[in-house]
Amino acid sequence: MHIDEENVPQVLTPEIPTSDSPRFHVDGAGGFWLFGDFGLVKKRHDDGWEQINELPGKYVSLAIGRGDELWFIFDAFAGGRAGLGRYREDVWTPFNLNTLSGEAYHGAEDTLFFAERGGDFYIVSDKSGDRPVRRSAPLSRMIRFIVQDLMGDLWVVGEGGAVFRYRSDGIPPETQILAGSVDVLHGDRLNVRFEGVERFKPKAEGIFQFSWRFDSGPWTDFRMPPEDGLPISLKVGEHSLEVRAQDEGFDVDTSAAQLTFNVHPIPLQERRWFFPVVASVSVLTLLLAGITFVSRRRIAYYAEHLQKLVDERTLDLKTANIHLNSEIAEHQQAEKALRASEQNMQELIYIASHDLQTPIVSMVGFAGIILKRYTKEMSAEGIHAVKRIKWNAEKMRKIILSLLDLSRLNTVKNPHRTIKTKILLEELFNEMGLQISEKDVAIKLRKLPDIKGDQTRITSVFRNLLSNALNYGGKNITIGFTKNAFYVKDDGIGISEHNIQKIFKAGERLKKVDVDGVGMGLTFCRKVIEQHEGKIWAESDGIGKGSTFYFTVNDS
Amino acid sequence: MQKSKLDILLLVEDEPDHAHLIMDVLTEHGHLANQIIWVKDGREAVDYVLRKGKNKGRNSSRPGLILLDIKMPELDGFDVLKILKADDDVKTIPIVMLTTTRNSEDVEKALALGANDYISKPVEWEAFVKTVGELGKYWAFISDANLAK
Numbered sequence: 045m046h047i048d049e050e051n052v053p054q055v056l057t058p059e060i061p062t063s064d065s066p067r068f069h070v071d072g073a074g075g076f077w078l079f080g081d082f083g084l085v086k087k088r089h090d091d092g093w094e095q096i097n098e099l100p101g102k103y104v105s106l107a108i109g110r111g112d113e114l115w116f117i118f119d120a121f122a123g124g125r126a127g128l129g130r131y132r133e134d135v136w137t138p139f140n141l142n143t144l145s146g147e148a149y150h151g152a153e154d155t156l157f158f159a160e161r162g163g164d165f166y167i168v169s170d171k172s173g174d175r176p177v178r179r180s181a182p183l184s185r186m187i188r189f190i191v192q193d194l195m196g197d198l199w200v201v202g203e204g205g206a207v208f209r210y211r212s213d214g215i216p217p218e219t220q221i222l223a224g225s226v227d228v229l230h231g232d233r234l235n236v237r238f239e240g241v242e243r244f245k246p247k248a249e250g251i252f253q254f255s256w257r258f259d260s261g262p263w264t265d266f267r268m269p270p271e272d273g274l275p276i277s278l279k280v281g282e283h284s285l286e287v288r289a290q291d292e293g294f295d296v297d298t299s300a301a302q303l304t305f306n307v308h309p310i311p312l313q314e315r316r317w318f319f320p321v322v323a324s325v326s327v328l329t330l331l332l333a334g335i336t337f338v339s340r341r342r343i344a345y346y347a348e349h350l351q352k353l354v355d356e357r358t359l360d361l362k363t364a365n366i367h368l369n370s371e372i373a374e375h376q377q378a379e380k381a382l383r384a385s386e387q388n389m390q391e392l393i394y395i396a397s398h399d400l401q402t403p404i405v406s407m408v409g410f411a412g413i414i415l416k417r418y419t420k421e422m423s424a425e426g427i428h429a430v431k432r433i434k435w436n437a438e439k440m441r442k443i444i445l446s447l448l449d450l451s452r453l454n455t456v457k458n459p460h461r462t463i464k465t466k467i468l469l470e471e472l473f474n475e476m477g478l479q480i481s482e483k484d485v486a487i488k489l490r491k492l493p494d495i496k497g498d499q500t501r502i503t504s505v506f507r508n509l510l511s512n513a514l515n516y517g518g519k520n521i522t523i524g525f526t527k528n529a530f531y532v533k534d535d536g537i538g539i540s541e542h543n544i545q546k547i548f549k550a551g552e553r554l555k556k557v558d559v560d561g562v563g564m565g566l567t568f569c570r571k572v573i574e575q576h577e578g579k580i581w582a583e584s585d586g587i588g589k590g591s592t593f594y595f596t597v598n599d600s
Numbered sequence: 601m602q603k604s605k606l607d608i609l610l611l612v613e614d615e616p617d618h619a620h621l622i623m624d625v626l627t628e629h630g631h632l633a634n635q636i637i638w639v640k641d642g643r644e645a646v647d648y649v650l651r652k653g654k655n656k657g658r659n660s661s662r663p664g665l666i667l668l669d670i671k672m673p674e675l676d677g678f679d680v681l682k683i684l685k686a687d688d689d690v691k692t693i694p695i696v697m698l699t700t701t702r703n704s705e706d707v708e709k710a711l712a713l714g715a716n717d718y719i720s721k722p723v724e725w726e727a728f729v730k731t732v733g734e735l736g737k738y739w740a741f742i743s744d745a746n747l748a749k
Binding site: 398401402403406409410413458500 | 618621
């Protein structure tokens, strides 16, 4: 790679002041100018930099050269004044004009244009003399740009598309309104101004110099253009305005200039009713706020009132609560007493049953001895009497045992374990072997599932059901399991429909038959099964048709 | 060789009628024991077995089986059970509890305290004798086995 050493930029740091924030430069007006912040200007001479600080304004936003002049715009900044300034032959001259938009344009033949924010502009040319000449734009709008064509005509393009031409050849050149279009807002006052009319020699009284028409309507003559322009109120839509000069011996271009308008609806906030409506809404809002405030006060009052009521009720409630607590304490006391008395009752039943057993055991025992050893010495009636004593004593023993079982159901809870039902029943058959063999019955044991429960009590349930089946005349007994229920089925005396509901109540006995049964057995069974979260029920096809007792456990 | 007959059977029973009936049936089936000793309460039972009080210096051999009633005044069956099973010399003597009720808690308590078995007080005398006979033989055998050690 070849490097042309001569064209490599040289580092000029020692010569170029960089510490003063140079913002832009201008090449012209006899030098190379560097503009920095706060009005700092440096001029490059052949032998170095010259610092020039004595500017009329402080903050130069734009500078443009014109021949040996330097024109610049300075903003109102840091206490300085805004305007247009000129540097010529070591002299700074400020022109305190209106605020400029900061735009400058070169025209033909060293003409400069400086646009103003309001739509006017300044021309700096040979013709303008020693100071810039102000020109009013046809529309009070921001100038977008100004150009001068080759023929010397000046084209001013405003915001929204308006084009205004200043003719350079016509006399007077600035009276012409050229075809163009502009967007205006509905209700805008359209000021069409005529520049240069002062050059016209006023005509004799009553002779009109100009005519204008709107939307191709009739021409209206007027003598002098009004200073504020033509007041035209436009409706939304497209319109046209034509103006022509009347040539009465003057060399005036009488062709009409036309300007078209596109009138847009006024934005909401600029409509006439906007502020009244906004004001009304505001007033209404204030009113509402006021009402709300009043409502709040009212609500606050109600809230306070409510709080009072709540407090009162709370007090009532507290009082009630105190009463309730004392009642609860009383109830607890009563319950405690009840439990104690229940406990006493249980103990009483236990002692009674035990103490009652003692003589019964003796009665049965001695009756047994009599029947075993002394029947020869006794009459048939005597033997019968002793048998009855023994039988009744045994029955009494059973009643007492049942009572005891029932009374202990609620107070004594045994842990639930897995029960091997089949083994349980086989053991039960052994235990009841004598009873079974006496009755001469056939017992079938079907397949049974293991369950969880209180083994002692489940045994008692089976014992009771089996005992019932034996006592109520069954000759064939089946024990099995079907549809989640255990069953003990017999072909004994059966149960009538009327009785089937009553049998599980304490002390009910179906029939006063002379059997070894105790009515409390089924009540005991029901309670045990209920404690095992199950159900117990009986089914029978009627008297003489046998019965089946079912029970379930752990339904939940 | 196993013994089939107990030398001494100790009956602890506060109820004279029951004692009478039990001894009657045991005597009737005389093959169970050579001698049946009846004591009327728990205190006497302990004294007899441990050779205390009026039984101090008793020469007879110790009982081969004890039939012990549960519900007795003063020292009841459980108390006697505790005392005897805590004594190393006599704890091997089999003790069979006599219950009046079918109260499973009593039975469980007795077994937990070291009772070797239990039987319900007789209503069915044949069954009672059969049970005592079987238990007696069994415990006599166990007892001999222990003494032989």
